[in-house]
Amino acid sequence: MPTPDAIRWQNEQLELLDQRLLPSQTTYLPYQRAEQVAAAIKDMVVRGAPAIGISAAYGMALEALYLASQKDANWAENLSSARTILAASRPTAVNLFWALERCDPLLAKHADIAELAEALLALAQQLHQEDIAINTRIGDHGAALIPEDSLVYTHCNAGALATGGYGTALGVIRSAWRDGKLRGVIAGETRPWLQGARLTSWELMQDKIPVTLAIEGAAAHLMREQKPSWVIVGADRVAANGDAANKIGTYNLAIIAKHHGVKVMVAAPTSTFDLTIDGPDIPIEQRPSEEITHSRGNPVAPDQCQTHNPAFDVTPAELIDAIVTEHGVILSPDRERIRQHFADAGVKP
Numbered sequence: 111m112p113t114p115d116a117i118r119w120q121n122e123q124l125e126l127l128d129q130r131l132l133p134s135q136t137t138y139l140p141y142q143r144a145e146q147v148a149a150a151i152k153d154m155v156v157r158g159a160p161a162i163g164i165s166a167a168y169g170m171a172l173e174a175l176y177l178a179s180q181k182d183a184n185w186a187e188n189l190s191s192a193r194t195i196l197a198a199s200r201p202t203a204v205n206l207f208w209a210l211e212r213c214d215p216l217l218a219k220h221a222d223i224a225e226l227a228e229a230l231l232a233l234a235q236q237l238h239q240e241d242i243a244i245n246t247r248i249g250d251h252g253a254a255l256i257p258e259d260s261l262v263y264t265h266c267n268a269g270a271l272a273t274g275g276y277g278t279a280l281g282v283i284r285s286a287w288r289d290g291k292l293r294g295v296i297a298g299e300t301r302p303w304l305q306g307a308r309l310t311s312w313e314l315m316q317d318k319i320p321v322t323l324a325i326e327g328a329a330a331h332l333m334r335e336q337k338p339s340w341v342i343v344g345a346d347r348v349a350a351n352g353d354a355a356n357k358i359g360t361y362n363l364a365i366i367a368k369h370h371g372v373k374v375m376v377a378a379p380t381s382t383f384d385l386t387i388d389g390p391d392i393p394i395e396q397r398p399s400e401e402i403t404h405s406r407g408n409p410v411a412p413d414q415c416q417t418h419n420p421a422f423d424v425t426p427a428e429l430i431d432a433i434v435t436e437h438g439v440i441l442s443p444d445r446e447r448i449r450q451h452f453a454d455a456g457v458k459p
C-alpha cells in the first residue's frame with residue numbers, strides 16, 4: 111500500500127497526517143487557522159522542508175478563508191500577523207520562507223479578501239501538486255547516478271512524508287528501485303525523533319523496497335563492511351557555496367563516507383536553496399531537551415540532565431559529491447556550479 115499523503119485538502123479544510131504517531135497510528139488532524147498550522151509545524155505533526163512550505167501556504171489560505179467568512183475589516187493586518195506566526199514556526203527549512211514569499215504577490219494584488227482567499231488556496235494546491243512532479247524529476251536525475259546492484263544508505267526521512275509526495279532522497283531511491291538498480295537500502299534510525307526508524311523504514315516497506323534499519327552508531331562499520339555506493343539524503347537548506355543543512359548526523363555520515371570512498375548525494379528541489387547566505391550562516395534549530403531525555407514520556411536520562419539537541423547540521427560542499435535538483439545534477443557542487451545550474455535552468459534564485 112502506498113504511503114498515505116502527509117498533507118491533504120478535504121472538506122474545505124487542511125488535514126495533516128500526525129507523523130508523531132507513525133508508524134503505529136495513521137491519524138489525520140483537521141486545521142482551519144494559520145496559528146494551528148504553525149503549531150503543527152513547530153510540534154512536527156508535519157515535517158520535512160517541502161511539506162513545511164506547502165503546509166504554510168495552506169495555512170495562509172485557511173486564514174484568508176476565515177477572515178473572509180468573518181467579513182473582518184482588519185483582514186490585511188490579521189493576515190500579516192498570521193504570516194509572521196507561520197514564519198516563526200521553525201527556522202532552518204528555507205521552504206517555509208520560500209512558500210510564504212510565493213504568497214506575498216497575491217497579498218499585494220487582491221483588495222478583496224474573498225478573492226484573495228481563493229487565490230491563496232489555488233496557490234497552495236499548485237505548490238502541492240508541483241512538488242510531487244518536482245520530486246519525480248529529482249528521483250529520475252538521481253537514479254541515473256546509481257550503479258547497478260547498489261546498496262545505498264539514507265538518513266532521516268526525505269520521503270513522501272516530508273514532501274508533497276514521492277520524496278526527494280526517497281524519490282531517488284524509489285526511481286532507482288523502479289529501474290532495477292538497487293539491492294537494498296540501509297536506513298539510519300535518526301535519533302532523537304527517529305524519522306528513519308518510524309518513517310523511512312515504514313515508507314520503503316510499504317513500497318516493498320528492501321530496507322534494513324540500523325542505529326547511527328553503526329554507520330562507519332556498515333560503510334566499511336557493506337560498502338554502499340551512495341549516501342542519499344535530503345536537505346532543509348542548501349547555501350550559495352554548496353554547503354547543505356540537513357538532519358543532525360548528516361555531517362557525521364559525510365565524513366565517514368569520505369573515509370570509506372562512499373559518495374554523498376543531496377537530493378533537494380531548487381526551493382530548498384538559499385543563495386543569500388553561505389553554510390555557516392544557516393540558522394540551526396535547537397529543539398527541546400525532552401526529545402533526548404525522554405522516550406514516549408519515559409525518562410531515559412537523569413532528571414534535569416543538560417542536553418545539546420540541534421535538529422540539523424551543515425555538511426560542507428567539499429564532502430558532497432552531487433546535489434540533485436528537478437533540473438539535473440550539480441557534480442562537486444560549489445558556488446559557481448550552483449550559480450550556473452540556476453542560470454541554465456532559468457530559475458530566479
Ligand SMILES: CSC[C@H]1O[C@H](OP(=O)(O)O)[C@H](O)[C@@H]1O
Pocket residue numbers: 157158159160265266267268269272273278279305343344345346356357358421
Ligand atoms: C525533504 S526535506 C526532509 C528533511 O527534513 C527533515 O527534518 P525534520 O524531520 O526535522 O523536518 C530532515 O532534515 C530531512 O532530510
